Amino acid sequence: MKKIISLEKEYPLALEKATEAMLDGKVFIYPTDTVYGIGGNALDEEVCERIREMKKRDTKPFSIIVSDFSMLRKYCDVPEDRIRYLFTYLPGPYTFVLNKKEDIPACPGEKIGVRVPMHSFARKVAGNSGFPIIGTSANISGKEPVFSFKKISKALIKEVDFAIDGGDTYYRKESTVVDLVEMEIRREGAGEFSF
16 A cells, blocks of 8 residues: 555545545544644544554543534533534634543543544545544654644654645644633634634
8 A cells, every 4th residue: 555645636545545544443644724643543442552652642632533513422522502612613723622422542531622624634534434533643742743744754654554645734733722611722723712
């Protein structure tokens, strides 16, 4: 299999391979609207562990990327009085922190960070496979996030099953993290937000 797939020139192949990877327990690098991510099936414990090892990361939870609101509500508890924030800001450059509905290997603990990115590729992969994608940045923990495929570590590309080159990300900035449980902004990022 090709190690690097161009999203611009080989979109159908990239979508097919990423969807298959989600079903086959593989790990891949992919673009979003904010940063490049290392992904795989967020429900697969072995995939989660492999990504932790690649990133040299402890048990801190990963966020997930879902295809749409119905997938988001499958895994997240959304209080009725907070739904309006999701409808207002998603899809977009935001990670919303919510309480979990069910156990997800990528996200130990009670809360979960969830994204519905503006970039449609990851949403389509989640939708086609039926699984949420691990949404962690394609870097070693503690290092700067990556906004351009050219800046991704060659060593990291060697470790994944394949990588999807989508050029530079749209925002060139991390997502804004909004905790809808505690009702606070945890990280200022690409998206402007107000309660």
